[in-house]
Amino acid sequence: MQILGLSECADTLVGDEMRRGISGGQKKRATIGEMLVGLARCFFMDDISTGLDSSTTYEIVKFLQQMAHLMDLTVVISLLQPPPETLELFDDIILLCEGQIVYHGPRENATGFFEIMGFKCPSRKNVADFLQEVTSKMDQKQYWIGDENKYQYRSIEKFAESFRSSYLPRPAKDDLCRTNNTGKREEILTSATRRISRWNIFKACFSREVLLLKRNSPLHIFKTVQITVMALVISTVFLRTNMNHKTVLDANKYMGSLFMAVVIVNFNGMTEIGMTIKRLPTFYKQRELLALPGWALLSSVFLISLPMSLLETGLWTSLTYYVIGYAPSFLRFIQQFLVLFAMHQMSMGLYRFLAAIGRTQVMANMLGTAALIAIYIFGGFVISKG
Numbered sequence: 001m002q003i004l005g006l007s008e009c010a011d012t013l014v015g016d017e018m019r020r021g022i023s024g025g026q027k028k029r030a031t032i033g034e035m036l037v038g039l040a041r042c043f044f045m046d047d048i049s050t051g052l053d054s055s056t057t058y059e060i061v062k063f064l065q066q067m068a069h070l071m072d073l074t075v076v077i078s079l080l081q082p083p084p085e086t087l088e089l090f091d092d093i094i095l096l097c098e099g100q101i102v103y104h105g106p107r108e109n110a111t112g113f114f115e116i117m118g119f120k121c122p123s124r125k126n127v128a129d130f131l132q133e134v135t136s137k138m139d140q141k142q143y144w145i146g147d148e149n150k151y152q153y154r155s156i157e158k159f160a161e162s163f164r165s166s167y168l169p170r171p172a173k174d175d176l177c178r179t180n181n182t183g184k185r186e187e188i189l190t191s192a193t194r195r196i197s198r199w200n201i202f203k204a205c206f207s208r209e210v211l212l213l214k215r216n217s218p219l220h221i222f223k224t225v226q227i228t229v230m231a232l233v234i235s236t237v238f239l240r241t242n243m244n245h246k247t248v249l250d251a252n253k254y255m256g257s258l259f260m261a262v263v264i265v266n267f268n269g270m271t272e273i274g275m276t277i278k279r280l281p282t283f284y285k286q287r288e289l290l291a292l293p294g295w296a297l298l299s300s301v302f303l304i305s306l307p308m309s310l311l312e313t314g315l316w317t318s319l320t321y322y323v324i325g326y327a328p329s330f331l332r333f334i335q336q337f338l339v340l341f342a343m344h345q346m347s348m349g350l351y352r353f354l355a356a357i358g359r360t361q362v363m364a365n366m367l368g369t370a371a372l373i374a375i376y377i378f379g380g381f382v383i384s385k386g
Contacts (some may be wrong), residue, residue: 003063004029005056011217025051032060042074044182054083065089072156079128087128097135100160117154117162119143135159201292205300213304216275220308223268230264231319240325257324259379261316261353265340266375268312269347273364276355305348313340 001007014030022030026029032048043064049057061077068075068091076094079086093110103113111121114134120143121130122328133139135156144151213220238257279297286292304383317337326332351368358364 002032003059004033005052005059006030006033023051028052029056029060034285035289036064039293041072043076045075045077046077047080049079049082052229054086057082058086060090061086061089065091081132082128083130084126087126093131095131095135097156097159100156101163102135102156102159103131103163113163113166114143115145116166117159118146119154198296200297201298205292205296206303209300209304212275217270219275223271223308224312224315227264228315228319229269231316234260234264235320235323238320238324240323254326255326257320261320261340262343262379263376265313265316265344266347269344269351270368270372272348272351273355273368274298274361276352277359277361277364280356280359301352302349305345309341309344309348313337313344316340 001010006026009022009026013019013021014027021027028048028051032045036221037042037055043231048060052060052316057079061079061082064075064077067073070346077090087107090107092101092105093107094101109129110131114121114130119134121127121134122143130143134143137153140153141151234257238253283294283297287294314337317333317340321336322328326336350371351364353362354367354371358367
């Protein structure tokens with residue numbers, strides 16, 4: 001993060017359409033950092049210097065150069081008017097113009113190729129600017145080193161043809177031929193001692209979930225207040241002083257209170273839809289980059305949800321059980337608490353599953369509503385008693 005210049009915004013949210021976050025240049029650098037920590041062997045970066053100053057661009061490109069040399073990576077970068085010190089960090093240069101490769105080879109041989117064609121880069125001229133202007137019809141003449149009367153515009157096709165027939169080395173083609181001739185590939189050296197252990201992967205995912213829990217604390221506080229208010233309302237509706245237990249019709253009132261408990265506990269888990277959908281893009285991106293397995297995220301989400309589930313179902317059971325007038329045995333109280341706790345965990349897992357299937361807020365809400373209606377219908381309470 002220090003190399004990418006993100007230390008000052010390390011604790012700032014990236015932001016989205018509804019929330020202001022870091023700047024555009026910082027978002028670009030955060031994306032670069034996210035890609036670099038993966039297991040990709042090739043990086044294709046387009047115009048990464050936009051919004052960055054020259055010193056930051058130099059540090060980023062220097063870091064990429066070191067990674068390419070030490071880890072045997074392939075990095076292809078397109079830059080807009082790079083400064084001379086940044087251009088010197090590149091091993092090879094690919095000069096494209098109107099869809100054709102005008103030059104591809106070592107950086108130090110680029111100006112020599114155009115000198116053969118009759119165009120020389122001035123001593124105080126930026127090489128990057130020279131390479132961009134030498135193929136331009138407007139600026140080409142100023143670099144001509146021959147007789148001005150003999151100057152003729154060299155088209156891009158002529159440059160490309162001269163490059164194809166040039167004696168300059170083309171490493172990509174040579175390496176390809178050498179690989180095909182040998183027929184052998186070197187095995188990638190791995191070290192079991194330096195491999196990330198499953199425990200460390202789990203700790204990283206769990207710490208991220210703890211951070212998300214802190215950031216989403218207003219939502220969890222609202223859920224706790226909501227289920228507390230609903231418990232107080234239901235306990236007054238089914239107050240034990242008005243609850244008889246002599247006939248079958250009286251038993252239906254207790255069934256009604258139990259049904260409301262199941263419905264409200266299930267409804268309380270619907271907030272998992274929105275939170276899961278926000279996680280999905282990051283999860284799929286990191287999974288494709290082999291950054292983390294699915295079990296690490298699933299287990300950390302499950303463990304972090306246990307305390308909240310215990311708190312919410314504990315509040316509901318404590319505020320309703322004895323006020324409504326269920327069996328006074330403490331064992332029955334624990335049994336109802338465990339049943340509601342299991343129902344709450346089931347609903348949270350169900351809505352996470354539906355969010356993963358729907359992938360969008362609209363589709364996931366539709367599936368969640370359908371699941372809630374199915375619970376209403378097949379809960380047993382609405383069945384005719386005739």
